[in-house]
Amino acid sequence: xxxxxxxxxxxxxxxxxxxxxxxxxxxxxxxxxxxxxxxxxxxxxxxxxxxxxxxxxxxxxxxxxxxxxxxxxxxxxxxxxxxxxxxxxxxxxxxxxxxxxxxxxxxxxxxxxxxxxxxxxxxxxxxxxxxxxxxxxxxxxxxxxxxxxxxxxxxxxxxxxxxxxxxxxxxxxxxxxxxxxxxxxxxxxxxxxxxxxxx
Numbered sequence: 001x002x003x004x005x006x007x008x009x010x011x012x013x014x015x016x017x018x019x020x021x022x023x024x025x026x027x028x029x030x031x032x033x034x035x036x037x038x039x040x041x042x043x044x045x046x047x048x049x050x051x052x053x054x055x056x057x058x059x060x061x062x063x064x065x066x067x068x069x070x071x072x073x074x075x076x077x078x079x080x081x082x083x084x085x086x087x088x089x090x091x092x093x094x095x096x097x098x099x100x101x102x103x104x105x106x107x108x109x110x111x112x113x114x115x116x117x118x119x120x121x122x123x124x125x126x127x128x129x130x131x132x133x134x135x136x137x138x139x140x141x142x143x144x145x146x147x148x149x150x151x152x153x154x155x156x157x158x159x160x161x162x163x164x165x166x167x168x169x170x171x172x173x174x175x176x177x178x179x180x181x182x183x184x185x186x187x188x189x190x191x192x193x194x195x196x197x198x199x
Contacts, residue, residue, distance in 0.1 A: 048078050053098060053164060058191035060184040063094070080188060082181070091173045092181055094188050098164045106139040106155035106165065113153065117143060129154070131186045138189070150176055152185055158194040166192055 044059040048067055055077060059065045063080045071079050076095040082088060103109060117124045129140035133156045140154035149171070156166040170177060170185040177185070 046078065050077060050098070052197055054195040054197060055096070055098070056191070056193040056195075057096065057188060060187040062180075063184055080184070082184070084180075087172075087178075087181060090175055091171065092177070094168070094170045094185055096188065096192065097167045097169075098194075099167055101157075101163055101165045104137075104157060104160060106137050106157050109155045109165065110139040110141055110153070113143075114141070121145070131182075131189055133190055133192065140189075144176070147174060149173055152177060152182075154189055156189065156192060158192070162194055162196055164194065164196065166194070168192070 044065075046055075046057045046059060046065055046067075048055040048057065057065075057078060059080065062083050064083065066079050066081065067077065070081070071077060074093070074095050076097045078096045080094040080096075082092050114126055117126075123145055125144055125146070127142040127144070129142055129152065131140045131154060132138045136159065137157040138154060140152070143151040143153055150173075152170040152172075154166075154168045156168065158164070158166060168185070168189045170181065172181065
């Protein structure tokens with residue numbers, strides 16, 4: 001078997017970056033207090049393979065990742081489900097999907113989504129989110145109808161060298177996300193790294 005040395009080096013670099021980031025996350029104090037501080041004992045690194053790409057992600061404390069039937073059902077590369085019964089009762093999940101880029105600016109993708117929702121669901125309200133990826137351009141917004149549904153949507157551009165864009169969505173029925181659920185969403189978003197491979 002012939003290995004692509006540039007790909008191997010790229011993967012090793014990403015792995016080293018992920019290890020450094022994980023150590024920093026475990027040691028850094030949380031600005032939102034104990035409720036949003038990620039656990040140091042229950043974070044699981046994930047490598048998600050697809051045709052022409054490799055996603056590195058991290059599973060938050062108290063959540064389980066699925067890359068099989070559930071991910072296909074949600075048309076995503078990976079779906080995270082909470083173990084907390086109250087979150088499950090409100091149908092909370094976090095979905096990560098790679099899409100072909102149409103722009104280098106994630107704000108343009110978000111604007112197109114907002115305009116589409118305004119036409120199709122005029123009752124939908126929008127609220128900006130401050131969540132950001134530590135290294136990549138990010139656009140994040142809450143789409144919601146009070147008392148009905150809440151969709152936390154973010155687009156992350158992993159860099160000009162990539163032809164793909166991350167879409168990260170957290171859904172919840174009836175109620176806004178709790179601080180713990182928002183912390184899990186931010187954890188997943190900030191953990192994402194991408195390596196594109198030759199087919």
